[in-house]
Amino acid sequence: QKEVEQDPGPLSVPEGAIVSLNCTYSNSAFQYFMWYRQYSRKGPELLMYTYSSGNKEDGRFTAQVDKSSKYISLFIRDSQPSDSATYLCAMTDDYKLSFGAGTTVTVRA
Amino acid sequence: DVKVTQSSRYLVKRTGEKVFLECVQDMDHENMFWYRQDPGLGLRLIYFSYDVKMKEKGDIPEGYSVSREKKERFSLILESASTNQTSMYLCASSLQTSGANTGELFFGEGSRLTVL
Numbered sequence: 155q156k157e158v159e160q161d162p163g164p165l166s167v168p169e170g171a172i173v174s175l176n177c178t179y180s181n182s183a184f185q186y187f188m189w190y191r192q193y194s195r196k197g198p199e200l201l202m203y204t205y206s207s208g209n210k211e212d213g214r215f216t217a218q219v220d221k222s223s224k225y226i227s228l229f230i231r232d233s234q235p236s237d238s239a240t241y242l243c244a245m246t247d248d249y250k251l252s253f254g255a256g257t258t259v260t261v262r263a
Numbered sequence: 264d265v266k267v268t269q270s271s272r273y274l275v276k277r278t279g280e281k282v283f284l285e286c287v288q289d290m291d292h293e294n295m296f297w298y299r300q301d302p303g304l305g306l307r308l309i310y311f312s313y314d315v316k317m318k319e320k321g322d323i324p325e326g327y328s329v330s331r332e333k334k335e336r337f338s339l340i341l342e343s344a345s346t347n348q349t350s351m352y353l354c355a356s357s358l359q360t361s362g363a364n365t366g367e368l369f370f371g372e373g374s375r376l377t378v379l
Contacts, residue, residue, distance in 0.1 A: 162303060188367075197267070197353055198306075199371030242305065251368070255305035 157181055157197040160243055160254030177243035177254045178222065183253075185220050185247040189228045192240045192256065201241070202228070233261045240243050266290070269354050269371035276353055276378050279325040284348050284374050286354030294360065295337035296368065297321075298328060300351040309352075345377045 160177045169172055170243070186205055190198035200212075204210045207221045218227040230237055238261050243254040270285040275375040288295065292326075298321075302332055310319030310329040318329050326348060330338045352375075355368040 160305070160307075164282075197372050198354075199362070199370065200367055203367065207286075253306040255303055 156255075157252045158243065158245060158254045161257055162255050163213060164197060164258040164260060166260045166262060167233055169231050169235060170260075171261075173228075173237065173259055173261070175228040175230075175234050175241050175243075175257050175259070177226050177245075178224055179245060179252075180228075181245075181247060181252070182224070183247035185248060186246045187217070187226050188246075189215075190242045190244060190253075192242060194239075198242055213261040230259075233259075235261050235263045237261050265352055267369050267371040269374045271324075271374050272325045272372065274374060276344050276376065278345060278378060280378075282344050282376065282378075284339040284341075284352055284376070286337045286339070286371055287335050288337075288354075288356040288369070289335065290356060290358070290369065291301070291334070292356035292369070293334075294356060295331065296355040297327075297337065297339045298353045298355065299323070300353055300373070306353065316352055320333050323355065329331075341376075344376075346378050349376060349378045 158179045188203040189201045191201045192198040203214045204217050204219050207219050210217045214228045214231045240256040241257045242256040264314040267288045280289050297309045298306045307323050309327050312318045328340045351373050353373050354371040356366050
């Protein structure tokens, strides 16, 4: 079993829809949780990070962490074609960083 | 603006060849990493370095070696390339030490290696 599980999709939504992405994990020592965005033929870039459980909002993006369920989510409101990318969750126990496989999202104009 | 530069975007090599992948960062970061990215498998850590001349094995170090002679430069070496090393290779750097790793990595654009 992988330490971090993420549905690879692909996910295709119309412009303006809410995109919902999630990851589950098995290591209860994970404390920091991140979402990276990777455009085609580019390296990943950090989109959001949260510490422990709770919500964090940044513009159209909301990250949620539920440590009791070992489940994290990323929501994209009012999605735009420019949001089309692969989204990777990542998490760390302060020593080792573990990535999900990534979910490919296409937002149709 | 932070920058991690990988010298080669696309390479095609033959089985058995020695391959060098170079990475340079201009942010004075202590930590540097090499990952490979494969469909369905995500990012897997090959090696990392937290200081000049220091290196640590990641999850999949077999078939690879690294060199860090200067703080800004981290090289990945495939001593004898094999077809199963065909992949996207990503270099990254970070400021934090391993004891306070919040995971804020800065990635290069990747080097796509094809081994025939």
